[in-house]
Every structure is written in C-alpha cells, then in structure tokens.
Amino acid sequence: MPVEPIPCAPDGGSGNPGDLTACCAPSxxxxxxxxxxxxxxxxxxxxxxxxxxxxxxxxxxxxxxxxxxxxxxxxxxxxxxxxxxxxxxxxxxxxxxxxxxxxxxxxxxxxxxxxxxxxxxxxxxxxxxxxxxxxxxxxxxxxxxxxxxxxxxCVPPAQPCAPIRTCPGLVGLSGPEEWTVPPGTESVQLTVACGPVTVYPCTGATDGVRINECGVSLNWSAPGTDCDSGALCEGFRIEVPEGAAVYVSWLSAGCGDES
Known part of the structure; x- marks a missing residue:
C-alpha cells in the first residue's frame, strides 16, 4: 500500500510527453x-x-x-x-x-x-x-x-481550555459625560437612572440607540467560542448628556481599566 506517494509531472520528469515509468511511491x-x-x-x-x-x-x-x-x-x-x-x-x-x-x-x-x-x-x-x-x-x-x-x-480530542481571567467593572455616570468600553469587554449592562442617553455600538457609528425612559436596563454581550470569550466592538460608547445619569457594569478579559 502506498505510504507517502510523491506524484511526478505528467511527462514523468523527462520532458517527453507520455514518458512515465516509475515514480516515487514507497510502499x-x-x-x-x-x-x-x-x-x-x-x-x-x-x-x-x-x-x-x-x-x-x-x-x-x-x-x-x-x-x-x-x-x-x-x-x-x-x-x-x-x-x-x-x-x-x-x-x-x-x-x-x-x-x-x-x-x-x-x-x-x-x-x-x-x-x-x-x-x-x-x-x-x-x-x-x-x-x-x-x-x-x-x-x-x-x-x-x-x-x-x-x-x-479521525477527530483529535478537544484540548482543555486555559482559564481566562475576567474582571467586573462598575461606574456611575452623570452628564455631560461619555464612556467607552474597555478593550476585551465581553458584556455590558446599562441601567438608566435618568434619561435620555445614547448608545453607539461600534466605532464610527452615527446612529445611536436613544433611551429616554428612566429605570430601564439593557444588556449587550459578544458570543465567544469554547476556549475564548467574546469581545464587544472597542468603539462601543455611551453618551450621557447634562441632566442624565446611568450606571454601567461590565465584564472584561484581561481586566482593563474603564475609559
């Protein structure tokens, strides 16, 4: 039975079409x-x-x-x-x-x-x-x-995952103020104490989600894999205008500081 066949050129490597004798195929x-x-x-x-x-x-x-x-x-x-x-x-x-x-x-x-x-x-x-x-x-x-x-x-066994350190964060914001998600953040929870506030889910987004109601809580999370946590877009930000107030909690891999 062939073990590691090594194919030859169509001409057997001789340069003459149709000239194909023995090619390398150890068995x-x-x-x-x-x-x-x-x-x-x-x-x-x-x-x-x-x-x-x-x-x-x-x-x-x-x-x-x-x-x-x-x-x-x-x-x-x-x-x-x-x-x-x-x-x-x-x-x-x-x-x-x-x-x-x-x-x-x-x-x-x-x-x-x-x-x-x-x-x-x-x-x-x-x-x-x-x-x-x-x-x-x-x-x-x-x-x-x-x-x-x-x-x-053949499917090799799944490799064990190395633990990923994650750290929670919590901050209270009163306007006017802007908060940007730390790198590696996998989830964010926003609680609006007093609106309105605007959430921009990604870098360069111009059409944010405006939240007017007070007492509303919203969550965003990024799906991960078996061994890696997800990460929200690093441009995720919350704009709090004057007179508004919110609480933001998040979970980040690598334990980055809040922006």
Whole structure:
C-alpha cells in the first residue's frame, strides 16, 4: 500500500510527453507465514523509491513481525516459517486463499491524529486470525493510545481550555459625560437612572440607540467560542448628556481599566 506517494509531472520528469515509468511511491506490503507451532508471522517487504523516469528497484525484505507480540525482527523469517497450508492453526490453504492486508489507520491522541499501519492476517473465510500494528515504516511496533478510526474520520480530542481571567467593572455616570468600553469587554449592562442617553455600538457609528425612559436596563454581550470569550466592538460608547445619569457594569478579559 502506498505510504507517502510523491506524484511526478505528467511527462514523468523527462520532458517527453507520455514518458512515465516509475515514480516515487514507497510502499509496505506484508505476507503471512506459518511456523511449526501453528503461530503466524508477517513477512514485511518494502518497495524502493524511484525517481521519475527511472526504473523502480526490486522490493526488498525488511524483516518479519511476530503477530503474538507485535515485535519486529530485521532480516529473513524464521527457518520454520513456511507458506500457510490451512492444515494446522495457520490461515490459508495449498491454493493460497488465505492472505494478509495492510491498513493505514489513525490513532486519536491528545497531540492529534497519528497515522500507523495495521497488518491483518485473514483465513480462507476472510476472518482475521492475527494482527499487528506498526509505525508507517512497517517495522517499528506501535501501540494505539486513543480511539482508532479511518484517518478521514479521525477527530483529535478537544484540548482543555486555559482559564481566562475576567474582571467586573462598575461606574456611575452623570452628564455631560461619555464612556467607552474597555478593550476585551465581553458584556455590558446599562441601567438608566435618568434619561435620555445614547448608545453607539461600534466605532464610527452615527446612529445611536436613544433611551429616554428612566429605570430601564439593557444588556449587550459578544458570543465567544469554547476556549475564548467574546469581545464587544472597542468603539462601543455611551453618551450621557447634562441632566442624565446611568450606571454601567461590565465584564472584561484581561481586566482593563474603564475609559
């Protein structure tokens, strides 16, 4: 199965259209062998990586995997390992109906989705009789630590959020006065003791919200995300004319001072 295919140019890199021989696509394959005691080992074969417009080298034997332990041993298979005949505990028959496959899966770890290879041994009915996991090199044993899934469906665990310090603020205003929201403010509550007052929700706003009634309370808040609080527009301001009075309370991240 291809592990990290590297595509070539349409001409194979030779400059001659239609001239495309072997391109770089290293791959790992495994074949099931049975030992005299009935256990199964996987013979691991690795293909070479050829440059574009260059003949691919013959596959080379990397070593073998003991499916009972997952351990990899470089070099030839054990002397007693033979093609599985299906007459003992191993898979397959004389006509070779049993086989081995390699799947590329992903392990959902706290650090993200980690790709690895799962080598499966099948009997003649297609049932899995043995399995071993390795890193993408096909030789280094790998032990999944999280949920295993197809890489297209792998979702890494949500990272814990760092606490965000927030501070409340409260101020009483009597006109004529103007109050501007501190940076990082996620919510504001306005209580009108005596109107009128005008609220401008953003920088450059010319059409404010005029509030004439006394005793009215209004709230503004900015939606946040799972890990970050929201923030109101920094140009949010309240104009209090002469004769009017209000109370303003707010909640800000970073604990900025009132303007």
């Amino acid at each position: 790992i394959a495994s074949s099931a062998l049975c030992r005299a005691d009935g256990t199964t080992v996987l013979l691991v074969v690795r293909s070479g990586c050829a440059d574009c417009d260059t003949e691919a080298a013959d596959p080379e034997l990397a070593g073998w995997i003991d499916t009972s332990t997952g351990a990899f041993t470089p070099g030839p298979a054990p002397a007693d390992a033979q093609p599985c005949t299906g007459t003992g505990d191993g898979p397959g028959t004389d006509d070779g109906c049993g086989d081995a496959t390699v799947l590329r899966l992903c392990d959902s770890t706290p650090d993200g989705c980690v790709s690895f290879l799962r080598h499966l041994v099948h009997d003649c009915d297609g049932q899995v009789t043995a399995a071993a996991d390795t890193e993408l090199d096909g030789t280094t044993p790998y032990a999944p630590s999280g949920e295993v899934a197809d890489c297209a469906d």
